[in-house]
Amino acid sequence: xxxxxxxxxxxxxxxxxxxxxxxxxxxxxxxxxxxxxxxxxxxxxxxxxxxxxxxxxxxxxxxxxxxxxxxxxxxxxxxxxxxxxxxxxxxxxxxxxxxxxxxxxxxxxxxxxxxxxxxxxxxxxxxxxxxxxxxxxxxxxxxxxxxxxxxxxxxxxxxxxxxxxxxxxxxxxxxxxxxxxxxxxxxxxxxxxxxxxxxxxxxxxxxxxxxxxxxxxxxxxxxxxxxxxxxxxxxxxxxxxxxxxxxxxxxxxxxxxxxxxxxxxxxxxxxxxxxxxxxxxxxxxxxxxxxxxxxxxxxxxxxxxxxxxxxxxxxxxxxxxxxxxxxxxxxxxxxxxxxxxxxxxxxxxxxxxxxxxxxxxxxxxxxxxxxxxxxxxxxxxxxxxxxxxxxxxxxxxxxxxxxxxxxxxxxxxxxxxxxxxxxxxxxxxxxxxxxxxxxxxxxxxxxxxxxxxxxxxxxxxxxxxxxxxxxxxxxxxxxxxxxxxxxxxxxxxxxxxxxxxxxxxxxxxxxxxxxxxxxxxxxxxxxxxxxxxxxxxxxxxxxxxxxxxxxxxxxxxxxxxxxxxxxxxxxxxxxxxxxxxxxxxxxxxxxxxxxxxxxxxxxxxxxxxxxxxxxxxxxxxxxxxxxxxxxxxxxxxxxxxxxxxxxxxxxxxxxxxxxxxxxxxxxxxxxxxxxxxxxxxxxxxxxxxxxxxxxxxxxxxxxxxxxxxxxxxxxxxxxxxxxxxxxxx
Amino acid sequence: xxxxxxxxxxxxxxxxxxxxxxxxxxxxxxxxxxxxxxxxxxxxxxxxxxxxxxxxxxxxxxxxxxxxxxxxxxxxxxxxxxxxxxxxxxxxxxxxxxxxxxxxxxxxxxxxxxxxxxxxxxxxxxxxxxxxxxxxxxxxxxxxxxxxxxxxxxxxxxxxxxxxxxxxxxxxxxxxxxxxxxxxxxxxxxxx
Numbered sequence: 001x002x003x004x005x006x007x008x009x010x011x012x013x014x015x016x017x018x019x020x021x022x023x024x025x026x027x028x029x030x031x032x033x034x035x036x037x038x039x040x041x042x043x044x045x046x047x048x049x050x051x052x053x054x055x056x057x058x059x060x061x062x063x064x065x066x067x068x069x070x071x072x073x074x075x076x077x078x079x080x081x082x083x084x085x086x087x088x089x090x091x092x093x094x095x096x097x098x099x100x101x102x103x104x105x106x107x108x109x110x111x112x113x114x115x116x117x118x119x120x121x122x123x124x125x126x127x128x129x130x131x132x133x134x135x136x137x138x139x140x141x142x143x144x145x146x147x148x149x150x151x152x153x154x155x156x157x158x159x160x161x162x163x164x165x166x167x168x169x170x171x172x173x174x175x176x177x178x179x180x181x182x183x184x185x186x187x188x189x190x191x192x193x194x195x196x197x198x199x200x201x202x203x204x205x206x207x208x209x210x211x212x213x214x215x216x217x218x219x220x221x222x223x224x225x226x227x228x229x230x231x232x233x234x235x236x237x238x239x240x241x242x243x244x245x246x247x248x249x250x251x252x253x254x255x256x257x258x259x260x261x262x263x264x265x266x267x268x269x270x271x272x273x274x275x276x277x278x279x280x281x282x283x284x285x286x287x288x289x290x291x292x293x294x295x296x297x298x299x300x301x302x303x304x305x306x307x308x309x310x311x312x313x314x315x316x317x318x319x320x321x322x323x324x325x326x327x328x329x330x331x332x333x334x335x336x337x338x339x340x341x342x343x344x345x346x347x348x349x350x351x352x353x354x355x356x357x358x359x360x361x362x363x364x365x366x367x368x369x370x371x372x373x374x375x376x377x378x379x380x381x382x383x384x385x386x387x388x389x390x391x392x393x394x395x396x397x398x399x400x401x402x403x404x405x406x407x408x409x410x411x412x413x414x415x416x417x418x419x420x421x422x423x424x425x426x427x428x429x430x431x432x433x434x435x436x437x438x439x440x441x442x443x444x445x446x447x448x449x450x451x452x453x454x455x456x457x458x459x460x461x462x463x464x465x466x467x468x469x470x471x472x473x474x475x476x477x478x479x480x481x482x483x484x485x486x487x488x489x490x491x492x493x494x495x496x497x498x499x500x501x502x503x504x505x506x507x508x509x510x511x512x513x514x515x516x517x518x519x520x521x522x523x524x525x526x527x528x529x530x531x532x533x534x535x536x537x538x539x540x541x542x543x544x545x546x547x548x549x550x551x552x553x554x555x556x557x558x559x560x561x562x563x564x565x566x567x568x569x570x571x572x573x574x575x576x577x578x579x580x581x582x583x584x585x586x587x588x589x590x591x592x593x594x595x596x597x598x599x600x601x602x603x604x605x606x607x608x609x610x611x612x613x614x615x616x617x618x619x620x621x622x623x624x625x626x627x628x629x630x631x632x633x634x635x636x637x638x639x640x641x642x643x644x645x646x647x648x649x650x651x652x653x654x655x656x657x658x659x660x661x662x663x664x665x666x667x668x669x670x671x672x673x674x675x676x677x678x679x680x681x682x683x684x685x686x687x688x689x690x691x692x693x694x695x696x697x698x699x700x701x702x703x704x705x706x707x708x709x710x711x712x713x714x715x716x717x718x719x720x721x722x723x724x725x726x727x728x729x
Numbered sequence: 730x731x732x733x734x735x736x737x738x739x740x741x742x743x744x745x746x747x748x749x750x751x752x753x754x755x756x757x758x759x760x761x762x763x764x765x766x767x768x769x770x771x772x773x774x775x776x777x778x779x780x781x782x783x784x785x786x787x788x789x790x791x792x793x794x795x796x797x798x799x800x801x802x803x804x805x806x807x808x809x810x811x812x813x814x815x816x817x818x819x820x821x822x823x824x825x826x827x828x829x830x831x832x833x834x835x836x837x838x839x840x841x842x843x844x845x846x847x848x849x850x851x852x853x854x855x856x857x858x859x860x861x862x863x864x865x866x867x868x869x870x871x872x873x874x875x876x877x878x879x880x881x882x883x884x885x886x887x888x889x890x891x892x893x894x895x896x897x898x899x900x901x902x903x904x905x906x907x908x909x910x911x912x913x914x915x916x917x918x919x920x921x
Contacts (some may be wrong), residue, residue, distance in 0.1 A: 108903060469782035472882045475863040476784045576750060672744075 004260055005212060008239055014261040016254045018402040019246040020437045022181050022357070024220060027303045028186045028311045034192060035314045037328055042095075043115040043319030044368040045086050047072050050150035051157050052082025063094045066124035068295050070146065071113055084158050085148040089317035091296040092117040103322075103353050103370050105453075107363030111658065115319065121519075126293040132203055140207060140290055147289030148296050153250075153279035154354070154371040160284065162276065163207045170274035171209045172210035173259060174201060174283060175244065176217040177223070177250035180355030183375045184301040186280050188218075188313045190224040193284055194231040196291075200283030201238065208276055210235035213238045215280070216255045218245045247357065248435040252277050254404050266431050281374075301369055305378035307350075316369045322351060323365040324450045332380075352377040356384060357436040365703050391444045398447060405431045409438035409448050416455040421462060424455055432456075451661055766912060772801045772823075781818045783811045783860035785884030792862065800824070805834045811883070842883040842898040844876050850895035857887035 007013070028173060048054035055072030059065060065088040072085050092115045129135065135143075145160040153175060178186045205213060215232070217225055232238040243249055243258055253264045256275055264270055270277060281299065288294040297318055304311040309330035312567050314327060346627035351365070352359040355375050369376075377384075397407035408427055415423040430454050439448045505515060736796070760839030776797035777814070788808035790796040800806055806820045806830040814831060821828040846866075853871040857865075865881045876887075888896045 106903075110904075465781070468882070469780075470862050471880070472782040472784060473777075473793070475865070475880060476782070479862065479864050 008214065008241055008259070011242070013241065013243060013258050016257045016404050017122055017249065017406045018437060020402050021245070022247055022440060026184050026220065029313055031188060032312045034188050035312050035316050037316065039090060039117045039119060039121065040320050040324040041116070042321070043089055043117065044100055044321060045071065045113045045115065046368065046370060047086060047111050047113060049086065049318070049372065050084045051155060052084065054111070055083045055085050057093050057097065061097055063092055064300055065092060065094060065115065067091045068126065068293070068297060073232070082158055082161070084150050085146065086318070087148055087295040087297050087649055088115060090115070090117045091120050091122040101367055102363055103362070103367045103373060104362035105514040112368070125723045127716070128293055129291055130309045132199070132290050133206070135290070135309045135482045136501055137207060140203060144286055144288045147285070148293070149282060149285045150371050151279055151287060152285060152299060152371060152374070154358070154372050154374065156160060156446060159282055162278070163204060165208070165276070166654055167275060169208045169210040169276055171214065172204060172208055172213045173255060173275060173277040174213065174215040174280050175250060175255055175277055176215055176280040177255055177330060178221070179218060179245070179247045179250035181358050182304045182377055183302045183355050185225045185302045185313055185374050186595055187221045189281055189284060189300050192228050194227045197280060197284050199291055200285070200287035203286055204278060204283065206239070212274070214259050215240045216243055216249070216259055217241065218243050218249055225322055226680060234516060240673065247437065248433070251433050251435060289592040299369070299371065301325065301373055302375040304375065306380040307332050307378040318370060319368045321365070322353070322362065322367055322369065325369070326351070326378055331378055343640060348590045350379065352379070355502070357440065358434060365504055382453040390446050393444055393446060398441045398443070402441050403438040404435060404437060405433055407432055411466060413446060413448050414673060415717070416451040419455070419458065422461050424459065429455060450559060454457045467478045733825050745854055765841055775823055776800050778819060779816055779823065780814065781812045783882035783884045785811055785886060787811070787880070805829070805832065841901045843878050843881040844883065844885065844887055844896050845897040846876055847897065848873050848875065850893050853891060854892055856890040856892065860886045860890045862886060873886060890895045
């Protein structure tokens, strides 16, 4: 531990693997002060500018907002959620809240708040805190949370989560390396606002209580180093570490390795090693928020590139459109790209957001500045050609030499092109920091990082899909278990009901004995019939079978249709008799599944013609059964069962209707017990035969025969009922 | 005679020793096979892992597991429409068979979708709820139903049973979260 500090004091640091030395190009902007820009005409604020979830909108179109007013807020307790609010960068009117293109390589749209500045730049009420030392830890974190600070180095991780940690912190590392070419935003910020930055560092020190504070800065910023050394001279805890210039020293893991010699293992966050890193611009924002009660509404943006006449660092309000920045820095509309620009200015503007190494080309220059925008680059055609001509990999291995993450870029590239995700995982693609060093040195000009980004996105999506499919599977399994349970419960209920009926029948009442004798008689009749059927000539049987088979499909549909008609009929009958209590029959029906399909044939006799046509129609559609089958029976796959259930429901209704009719007319004839007897007779006969003949078709045939008998009976009864009714009337 | 006896004894001894050894090792192996048994993933499980688990039934089987079972028993590997060519490739790899193009009968647009219930049209018949293989529809009889988007697999089994046609399949919107880097969008040239 002590030796690390000793080494640092001596100015000896470690090295990370690889790295490159691209041309700095910082001279374009490093000697000009940060410029304040006049207010743009419009500000576009994406509601999500960080990693995590967007907050809920607090304003609506037409609202007048003051500078610093909060526009979105999270519902959850703010200290732990990944929600970061956004604030109004100036006073004005909310003109629209709609989707707009955001600063993302995809050029996709996201929800943005449009503010039209009123030019007054009027602040909301602020409470300037002169003594931040007197605030409690919670108060400080609350202030950081409500100020909407997200890591300003590039990733945009919510700062309030990063500072709200309890475990012991050895090193607080302030990242001022700014290793990427062109960018001088942090350099200038340090030179101009070192006092505020130091306030921010002190606040962080009180929050995290680290043993040491290391400021990592590259040696290409001598003025900034001098200023920092002067400012931190009276705090022995803070060490300004001047590092040799090498890209990408500013990478989190690389800077940790250079400063402490510790390598952050794959998949481990630095906090586990007792290290927390903050960008120096974030420190400034923290001081601004805690002391001056100023939320994060502006940031320093390096506007650079040889396509600009006046490249400079500017204080850009969040939401400022990029084209406004370019305009302010005198973007050349003529010059080397002039001829093409004349025809279509926007289409040929090659603008990069971020540095030349890690940035991405913008699809349009209408996108706004967000919290993580540190640089806007407008290179000329010679500076950074827009389209490189990629050629075959020559296996020179330079990419592996410069890779700071010690990966094998060449192999990764092949696997990425082959979409071999397994191999990519093996090669630790996830540890790639997308620094672009490999692509920079590649003599074949292969845009390696693009391939990695594509592969990473694909793998992320695959992972999400995998999780989703796992979830779907468990839900599917759970559903199956539930259905099984429900089925079992239903069966037990039915069995109970059947037992109860049997028990009732076994009781020694006149009705029961009546029924019993009727059953016995019916059984005898059935036996006689069977014997007769057995003696039938085989040819006859065959013919019968053939016709039955032919009509099999038809019969299926027919009986369904018939069942439906029967239902309707039963309803009509019941309506005639009495309109009340019909719904009870419906609910009771499913419990009587043992019922046969006598009524299904009743209307069949009557409406055979219409049925035939209906059946024909359905047969033509037989190849698409889903379309033909009445909707309510779609789910049941077993046709026979379906038939039975439909018939049972119809029968139950008819029965109920009959009962009602009888009750209404207060006719206590023998019909009811007789009816009952019939039913049970049919039930038993059918059950016995179904057992013997396992073939569905055969069973159906017999059922049909029984049904026919029943149908005749029912018809008779119906007529009788009608007569009775007429009599009653 | 003596030499014969000696030879016999020797032979018997050899048989006894070797027999004893074989018994010993046999016992050892038998013990090891019981004690250190490695539960290997059965083929059906592995196949099931490859399938997208939409439970859509487009393959003609009532769910992904039954189709996995069928493939293990020799059914065609090209019937999973939501999985598309990627899944076919993976199954072919696992089964050691040739990659086939997706079955023509199943050629459908397999872009990710979710079902959406037009709520003012819903009559609360619960038919879609019964059809949903993953219980992603919320509702009760005569109450408006709605779909839990996060749980919907986009199998569209609920569309057909709806008597008022109030369910539509909506493609999942592209956001910055699920956006795929597009080779055509950024200047990258594919070299073979």
